[in-house]
Amino acid sequence: MPTAIKILIAGGFGVGKTTMVGTVSETKPLRTEEVLTDQGVGVDDISGVEAKNTTTVAMDFGRITMGEEFVLYLFGTPGQERFWFVWDEVALGALGAVVLADTRRLADCFPSVDYFERRGTPFIVAVNCFEGARQYELDEVKLALNLPPNVPVMLCDARDRESCKDVLIKLVRHAMGMRGTRPKEPSPT
């Protein structure tokens, strides 16, 4: 059997994560769902009718088959901060992550940058160029995000296949350069 590899596509809500997954995947993106039960609610309730809140966290993902040996999966991670415990599971064993940014709402990608930095997951920042968005200088974005100097920042168009390929290749190169520097057991977040 081949070995599966995963790359995460992160960033704020509506930044184009699913678009990017769909643009480069060999099939239409599929959706996987995790049902979460808030079991902390109602523990002191002796009525036996405990109020449990269930939440569904959905992730869109796609697949790219690479010969006989490897198959690559791209996961668009849930944007909301409160679902980060789901991220921990998805981030475990990931080759790396693309943080998609929108210059009109640059702050939306702060949490993702912060998360991957803390976890030691190799990541790059790709600025999705929405029509009409101001073309920030990449250095300006780098400064605003307070990124370490080695983290690549690039422009992209999540709807364009060649552009998405460039982004992924850049990420894999970056991750390759970080080989051996990743923490063996990522610190809990």
Add this chain to the structure above:
Amino acid sequence: MNSPEDRNEERWLDEHAGPMVRPYVMTSGRIQPIRGKFDLITLVEATQPAPTSEPGLGPEHLAILRLCQDIMSVAELTGHLDLPAGTVRVLLGDLLDKGYVAVQEPDSEADMADIRMYEAVIDGLRAL
């Protein structure tokens, strides 16, 4: 084999309540697989042709066996079956325990030092 759409039509839906068979019914209330870890990208392949019926296997078990006649990830199984990942993991644990499926776990982060893997992924992306 039925397409995912066909299977969805077979699901017992109530206009107000939604799906009438709750995920925990399919797993008899279990939330942990009896065997295996099942990452979302763990690959699964059936070890034999899917039976039409088999004692001890529910319709969802059989649906999984039909789907993974070709190698498929846990994430893809959940997507095609329209079931939560937790439910699919429990069902896969049953199938693994009974020898109906073989699995390939992904490499751990510690094993990601192999330069060949990175090069293969770059080549694969270029060829798209």
